[in-house]
Amino acid sequence: MRRDSIFLSIDEALAAVCTDLRRYDPQIGLLCQIIRLVSGGTVVVEREGQKSGAWISMQGRPNMRWMEGPDLVEYACAAVKGSDWDSRLVSSICARAFHTRTLEEMDRETGQIGVRIETGMEGFSCRQCGRCCTSLDYHDELIEEDVARWERLGRIDILKWVRIIEREGEVRQYRIWTIPGTTRLADSCPFLKKISSENRWDCLIHDVKPAICRQYPLSRKHGLMTGCPGFDPKKTRGR
Ligand code: SF4
């Protein structure tokens, strides 16, 4: 079976790792592994039972410091971004962060060194359960291209559910799905329709749905971490 993968430059891969670390509740085990890896063992990291934090030895200081939550995440991200990494180490960090197989690779066109990362998406099959539409917080994720497309197509029926948030005369953000004429979010997407007879949900604007909806889930890990049942969780991947 052909495996779905993407190529990222070293900088892109490290940025993706930090996005992943910030996206979910602190992944304490993963954060500890990554801090150990990037410090080359010079930083001591110790967990305390199942507590959601870790003791970290600060370089050049005798005492350990307790870190948890966003502080620990930001500490790990600063460590990840703080140096010039070789592709082998970055590949290893990505494999742990994304729970997948990775490979150091040179981009054939640009000669750029980076990492090929398997997404695990070849094992995905949407069950049309509607969970992503009803439970994920994507309300501020609409992008300008979505709005431009709907304007080009004259999709007033969709645009009327988009609230444009301006500051100092400039568009700062789009918020979906806002009840027309109000600033209140709708309880659920107005284009989600239950097909009761088949026990599934349909997207009534499937062909023109926002990029955030088209791209979900980004990877097997993203799907599993956000409750998408379109993967078999028993099939483990990675090293
Ligand atoms: S949660 Fe997953 S399986 Fe369910 S509708 Fe969304 S993408 Fe499909």
Ligand code: SF4
């Ligand atoms: S636009 Fe379609 S895919 Fe996106 S939330 Fe609404 S029903 Fe779901």
